Every structure is written in structure tokens, then in C-alpha cells.
Amino acid sequence: xxxxxxxxxxxxxxxxxxxxxxxxxxxxxxxxxxxxxxxxxxxxxxxxxxxxxxxxxxxxxxxxxxxxxxxxxxxxxxxxxxxxxxxxxxxxxxxxxxxxxxxxxxxxxxxxxxxxxxxxxxxxxxxxxxxxxxxxxxxxxxxxxxxxxxxxxxxxxxxxxxxxxxxxxxxxxxxxxxxxxxxxxxxxxxxxxxxxxxxxxxxxxxxxxxxxxx
Amino acid sequence: xxxxxxxxxxxxxxxxxxxxxxxxxxxxxxxxxxxxxxxxxxxxxxxxxxxxxxxxxxxxxxxxxxxxxxxxxxxxxxxxxxxxxxxxxxxxxxxxxxxxxxxxxxxxxxxxxxxxxxxxxxxxxxxxxxxxxxxxxxxxxxxxxxxxxxxxxxxxxxxxxxxxxxxxxxxxxxxxxxxxxxxxxxxxxxxxxxxxxxxxxxxxxxxxxxxxxxxxxxxxxxxxxxxxxxxxxxxxxxxxxxxxxxxxxxxxxxxxxxxxxxxxxxxxxxxxxxxxxxxxxxxxxxxxxxxxxxxxxxxxxxxxxxxxxxxxxxxxxxxxxxxxxxxxxxxxxxxxxxxxxxxxxxxxxxxxxxxxxxxxxxx
Numbered sequence: 161x162x163x164x165x166x167x168x169x170x171x172x173x174x175x176x177x178x179x180x181x182x183x184x185x186x187x188x189x190x191x192x193x194x195x196x197x198x199x200x201x202x203x204x205x206x207x208x209x210x211x212x213x214x215x216x217x218x219x220x221x222x223x224x225x226x227x228x229x230x231x232x233x234x235x236x237x238x239x240x241x242x243x244x245x246x247x248x249x250x251x252x253x254x255x256x257x258x259x260x261x262x263x264x265x266x267x268x269x270x271x272x273x274x275x276x277x278x279x280x281x282x283x284x285x286x287x288x289x290x291x292x293x294x295x296x297x298x299x300x301x302x303x304x305x306x307x308x309x310x311x312x313x314x315x316x317x318x319x320x321x322x323x324x325x326x327x328x329x330x331x332x333x334x335x336x337x338x339x340x341x342x343x344x345x346x347x348x349x350x351x352x353x354x355x356x357x358x359x360x361x362x363x364x365x366x367x368x369x370x371x372x373x374x
Numbered sequence: 375x376x377x378x379x380x381x382x383x384x385x386x387x388x389x390x391x392x393x394x395x396x397x398x399x400x401x402x403x404x405x406x407x408x409x410x411x412x413x414x415x416x417x418x419x420x421x422x423x424x425x426x427x428x429x430x431x432x433x434x435x436x437x438x439x440x441x442x443x444x445x446x447x448x449x450x451x452x453x454x455x456x457x458x459x460x461x462x463x464x465x466x467x468x469x470x471x472x473x474x475x476x477x478x479x480x481x482x483x484x485x486x487x488x489x490x491x492x493x494x495x496x497x498x499x500x501x502x503x504x505x506x507x508x509x510x511x512x513x514x515x516x517x518x519x520x521x522x523x524x525x526x527x528x529x530x531x532x533x534x535x536x537x538x539x540x541x542x543x544x545x546x547x548x549x550x551x552x553x554x555x556x557x558x559x560x561x562x563x564x565x566x567x568x569x570x571x572x573x574x575x576x577x578x579x580x581x582x583x584x585x586x587x588x589x590x591x592x593x594x595x596x597x598x599x600x601x602x603x604x605x606x607x608x609x610x611x612x613x614x615x616x617x618x619x620x621x622x623x624x625x626x627x628x629x630x631x632x633x634x635x636x637x638x639x640x641x642x643x644x645x646x647x648x649x650x651x652x653x654x655x656x657x658x659x660x661x662x663x664x665x666x667x668x669x670x671x672x673x674x675x676x677x678x679x680x681x682x683x684x685x686x687x688x689x690x691x692x693x694x695x696x697x698x699x700x701x702x703x704x705x706x707x708x709x710x711x712x713x714x715x716x717x718x719x720x721x722x723x724x725x726x727x728x729x730x731x732x733x734x735x736x737x
Contacts, residue, residue, distance in 0.1 A: 275486050276488045283549075284477035293501065294490065298492050373533040373534075
């Protein structure tokens with residue numbers, strides 16, 4: 161009984177976090193790249209766009225997740241038809257992860273030695289070629305670590321989503337562990353969360369190191 | 375001006391036109407960074423001509439503007455005013471697609487190599503070919519021949535982090551040559567290498583210069599590099615070209631202060647302090663003596679001029695210091711001697727040396 165609850169909740173968390181991670185990466189990575197290349201003195205300086213993107217991303221980053229969660233309920237309902245359950249949780253999770261992802265991508269891309277980018281420019285590389293052949297491949301280790309970081313915070317956000325009936329491990333811990341005084345469920349949920357986060361972080365670190373040839 | 379003179383001028387101009395065609399021409403290039411109080415003039419009215427097939431060196435201290443200068447040639451830096459022409463094409467006017475196409479014909483190597491850390495040696499060399507859209511089959515053939523050229527055929531699948539500095543620069547050179555450029559720009563290419571590796575990289579550059587008739591422009595702060603491989607040199611100081619000409623000429627008659635400063639490190643034309651003091655103590659006071667520095671360059675180095683002078687003028691010569699060096703295969707040296715004997719004979723002897731094409735400097 162307790163195990164089936166935990167397994168079900170773990171699957172839900174995995175689903176929410178997984179989908180939100182993929183969706184936020186699809187939007188956040190291009191956004192982060194755009195943010196970097198439009199900066200003054202980078203490969204495609206567009207100062208105005210850069211400023212706008214930066215402000216928008218900061219606004220997104222400064223909203224506490226729990227506020228975002230309730231604030232966008234109408235939007236969530238419009239988009240997926242419901243504001244509760246796993247589907248309802250994915251929307252705010254994704255939206256909050258996008259600016260985070262963009263900043264993470266930014267810092268990974270800024271790690272690249274400028275000389276390498278300059279060399280590609282000197283060879284006559286176009287903006288598109290430099291993005292595809294220099295910026296992304298050279299930033300891969302940093303991107304892997306960054307995405308790991310986003311995944312870990314999505315797990316913790318997903319627990320908050322539990323508060324609005326989002327399901328998953330956080331939901332389980334609050335409803336059973338806290339509200340029904342089931343200390344055992346609380347204990348196991350926390351343990352599973354720790355193991356997942358630990359495993360994810362180790363895997364991310366290992367993969368980044370393996371891909372790093374610097 | 376009479377007609378013969380006019381004809382003469384005209385034929386000179388004609389010859390100048392045909393003889394060594396100009397590959398790169400900078401005309402009054404000015405580059406300023408920053409504004410107001412932070413304004414820095416990196417290049418002030420710089421004009422230069424680089425001939426096709428030569429190795430042109432630009433020497434200057436850090437901050438002299440040489441890095442900016444070389445970056446203007448492929449428009450990595452955009453000057454505020456002035457024009458830069460490369461093989462007749464005005465680089466300064468190019469934008470977008472045209473600029474990228476022009477850049478593909480200009481190879482560049484860097485002090486810190488700037489290789490892609492995520493790619494192995496062969497993929498790094500393939501990189502500019504991918505950019506230029508060369509088809510895979512041709513690309514792989516080209517990569518293989520370039521790896522042979524730079525002597526790295528056994529490092530095909532190594533990552534840059536597994537290579538030594540010299541090997542990295544060899545990859546850099548192979549990469550720069552991939553699209554068969556007409557010009558190679560070298561941005562302090564040997565500055566982070568040890569002297570031995572520097573020599574081997576310079577030899578490789580000289581080799582590609584000769585084999586492919588490649589025009590090379592290099593910037594450096596090392597006079598050794600200029601001496602070793604350059605044909606022509608320009609000395610840059612505070613954003614201005616203070617001296618320009620054949621390297622041999624610069625070594626023989628450095629005119630600018632900046633050039634002399636650079637020369638000091640390479641040529642030991644100063645009398646070592648020990649010999650100077652010893653000579654003073656040892657010179658007989660009662661006899662007339664003259665201390666002279668004799669500089670010689672080229673063929674005269676092979677002639678026994680000093681001994682002829684001793685025999686013909688009956689003077690005594692005490693050699694205090696001598697040094698022979700080679701500037702790109704041209705012997706160049708200086709001797710400091712103390713000539714003693716009768717005053718008239720010394721004067722005649724020194725006149726004889728001057729007549730032989732030696733440069734004298736009475737110390």
C-alpha cells in the first residue's frame with residue numbers, strides 16, 4: 161500500500177519534471193543563446209533586444225514559484241483545460257524553468273574562450289555556423305551541468321506544485337506525511353527525493369566530465 | 375625636368391607596378407577605442423604595403439597597436455577611417471556574406487591557438503572546410519594532406535588538450551591553410567612557445583611561405599622572430615609605424631628609438647663592460663689610439679678586410695669584441711677594435727674601411 165503510493169508518486173514526479181525539463185529546454189536554450197549573441201561585442205550585437213530579453217528573464221526569475229503557480233492559473237486552465245493535477249502543474253513548472261534555463265545557458269556560453277569564437281569569425285563562419293559548430297559543442301559540459309541544476313530545482317518546485325493538487329512526491333508528503341501524521345510515508349518520500357536528486361546530480365557531473373575535453 | 379629624366383621616372387613607375395604586386399595595402403588606417411577620457415588611439419594614420427609572397431613582420435611592445443592592426447586586415451576590428459585593400463579588394467567596405475567569403479581566403483593563427491576543445495585534431499582541421507561548404511570526400515582528403523604537411527599524422531584523433539603547445543600551433547597552421555588562403559595572419563603565433571618550439575614553428579611558416587607563395591603577415595614582440603624569417607619589417611610604437619623596410623636594413627641602420635630598443639635584446643652591439651674597462655687600463659697612453667665599432671653586412675663579411683688594413687697601413691689592431699649573426703641567411707656582424715699607430719695612418723686606415731663598404735662608428 162505504502163509502496164504503491166510511493167511508486168505512483170515517483171512516476172508522477174518523474175513525468176512532471178521530465179516534461180517540464182524538455183519543454184523549458186526547447187524554449188530556454190534558444191532564448192539563452194539569443195541572449196548571449198545579442199550582447200554588445202558578441203557575434204550578433206542587438207543591444208535593444210538584449211536588454212529586453214534580459215529584463216524579461218529577470219522578471220521571470222524573480223517571481224517566487226508559489227506565486228507564479230497561482231498567478232497563472234487562468235492561463236494554465238486556458239492552455240491545458242485544468243489547473244490541477246500533473247498536467248496543470250507542468251505549465252507553471254515549465255514557465256518558471258524557462259528563464260532559469262536561459263541564464264544557465266548564458267553562463268555556459270560565456271565560459272567559452274572568446275578566442276575560439278574569434279577564430280571561427282576569422283574563418284568566415286556565419287552566425288548560424290558559429291552557434292551550431294562552436295557555441296553549442298564547446299558549451300556542452302557546462303550545458304549538461306546547467307540542465308542538471310534546472311532538473312534538481314524542478315524537482316523541488318514540483319513538490320510545491322503538490323500544494324495545488326499537482327500530484328507527485330511532494331503532494332504525497334504533504335497529504336499523507338504531514339496532514340495525516342504518517343511519519344513513515346514522510347520519511348520514505350524524503351528518502352526517495354534525496355536519492356533521486358543525488359543520483360541526478362552524480363549522473364550530470366559524470367556526463368559533463370566525460371564530455372569535457374578542455 | 376628634361377625628357378630623359380621623365381622617361382626614367384615613367385619606366386620606374388612601370389617597373390614598380392609589375393614587379394612585386396602589392397597583396398595588402400593599408401591607407402591611413404585609424405582606430406580609436408573608447409570615448410572621452412578613456413579614449414585610446416590604437417592606430418593613428420597607419421599606411422603599409424605588403425608585397426605578394428613576402429613575410430612581413432610587425433614588431434611592437436604590448437599596447438603598441440599591433441594586435442589591432444592585424445585584426446583590421448580581416449576586419450575582426452573595424453577602423454574608424456582609412457582603407458584596407460587585400461589583393462585589390464577593399465576589405466573595409468565588405469559586409470555580411472561578402473566579408474565572410476573574403477575571410478575564407480585569409481588564414482589566421484593565434485597566440486593561444488584557439489582550437490575547438492570539443493573536436494579532435496582532424497575535426498579541427500576540417501572545421502574551416504565545413505564552414506566553406508567543401509564536400510565531405512574532398513574535405514577528408516584535404517584534412518589528411520594537411521596533417522601530413524604539419525607532421526601530425528599520428529595525432530589524428532587526439533583532443534587539443536592532449537597536445538603540446540607546438541603541436542597545437544601546428545594544428546592551428548593546418549587549419550589556417552585548409553581553404554588555400556593567399557594570406558596568413560599570425561597573431562603572436564610563437565609568443566607562448568619555448569625557444570626550441572618557436573624555431574620549429576617558424577621553419578614551418580617559412581616552408582609554407584616558399585611552397586605555396588603564401589603572403590604572411592605576423593605580429594610579434596620578439597626581434598628573434600623578425601630576424602629569423604621576415605623579409606620586411608615595420609616597427610609600431612604608440613599606434614604609429616615609426617620605421618619600415620627590409621629586415622637587413624633595419625638591423626644595419628635602425629633609425630627609430632623603438633627599433634634600437636628592440637635590437638638591443640638580439641644584437642650585442644654594446645661593448646661588454648668588462649672588456650671596456652680592461653681596454654682602458656691596457657691601452658698605452660703615449661700612443662695614438664682610436665676605438666671603433668665596425669658593422670658589416672652581407673658579402674663583405676667574407677672578405678679579410680681587417681688584415682688587409684693592418685698590412686697596408688701598418689697599424690695595430692686589438693679586437694675587443696666581435697659578433698657574427700645571420701639575418702635570414704645574410705651575415706651580419708659587428709667588431710669593436712682598438713686601432714693604434716700613427717694618427718695619419720689610423721685616419722687613412724679608417725677611410726679604407728669605409729671605402730670597403732663597412733659602417734664605422736668611432737666610440
